[in-house]
Amino acid sequence: MAYNNILTSLEDNILVISINRESKLNALTIETLKEIKEAVDEAQTNDDVHGMILTGVGEKAFAAGADISEFAHFNTEQATRMSADGHDVMNSIENGNKIVIAAVNGFALGGGCELAMACHLRVASSNAKFGQPEVNLGVPPGYGGTQRLVQLIGKGKAMELLLTGDAIDAQTALSLGLTNKVVESADLLNEAKALLKKICSKSPSAVNKVIKCVNDYFRPNVNGMQREIYEFGEAFETADFQEGTDAFLNKRKPNFRAE
Numbered sequence: 001m002a003y004n005n006i007l008t009s010l011e012d013n014i015l016v017i018s019i020n021r022e023s024k025l026n027a028l029t030i031e032t033l034k035e036i037k038e039a040v041d042e043a044q045t046n047d048d049v050h051g052m053i054l055t056g057v058g059e060k061a062f063a064a065g066a067d068i069s070e071f072a073h074f075n076t077e078q079a080t081r082m083s084a085d086g087h088d089v090m091n092s093i094e095n096g097n098k099i100v101i102a103a104v105n106g107f108a109l110g111g112g113c114e115l116a117m118a119c120h121l122r123v124a125s126s127n128a129k130f131g132q133p134e135v136n137l138g139v140p141p142g143y144g145g146t147q148r149l150v151q152l153i154g155k156g157k158a159m160e161l162l163l164t165g166d167a168i169d170a171q172t173a174l175s176l177g178l179t180n181k182v183v184e185s186a187d188l189l190n191e192a193k194a195l196l197k198k199i200c201s202k203s204p205s206a207v208n209k210v211i212k213c214v215n216d217y218f219r220p221n222v223n224g225m226q227r228e229i230y231e232f233g234e235a236f237e238t239a240d241f242q243e244g245t246d247a248f249l250n251k252r253k254p255n256f257r258a259e
Contacts, residue, residue, distance in 0.1 A: 005032040013050040025064035026056035037089045050200040055103035062104040063112030086143035090118035097208045103192040114143035124170045125185040131167030203240035
């Protein structure tokens with residue numbers, strides 16, 4: 001599929017989705033978010049895709065927030081719709097059945113930070129900057145930032161970053177748990193691919209069940225422990241369980257994607 005604002009490439013069963021608005025620091029327009037969701041949703045049902053990496057073109061920015069010029073004159077109804085649609089994009093990434101890793105190159109601010117947080121894991125370049133500066137525009141974050149930032153780094157520090165609008169560097173993000181790894185810019189994509197390949201070598205059904213169980217920990221009125229009990233039991237009826245246990249008992253490496 002041809003896109004206006006993103007690039008996609010599939011190699012070794014890894015789909016790389018790159019935001020392609022480098023001259024605008026990969027700022028997120030409504031159309032850009034729609035295209036990201038379309039690419040992610042299509043990949044979820046494509047057997048050739050085992051996992052995804054989301055990044056931005058160039059070294060300056062993963063995504064330096066939403067494109068402010070696009071919504072500066074929105075009314076309440078338009079802004080509410082924009083936020084709801086943005087949440088749909090983030091939820092499609094977070095709740096999908098395949099791992100998505102954010103390769104954060106440079107700025108991940110506002111909507112860009114929210115997009116990175118919606119991914120299951122984050123690998124950051126040493127020049128990365130994370131932040132939620134929306135208070136400087138007179139609004140709170142609109143794509144899940146008030147919720148996912150708390151989940152990842154805790155209420156106290158999240159509240160500080162959300163209220164001050166301050167940005168933090170990659171090493172600070174690593175120390176807070178906002179990113180999983182920090183590497184040099186030249187190594188960013190390879191490191192993200194290596195991490196994704198390691199995860200994709202595991203049981204796809206088990207990986208999907210882990211995603212569901214972990215996400216349920218944060219859902220209101222949902223018992224994550226019960227979800228784990230259910231998913232654990234269901235796993236025993238899968239081909240992956242048969243393959244994994246047989247490989248263990250026979251001291252061989254499991255092949256979870258055998259034809």
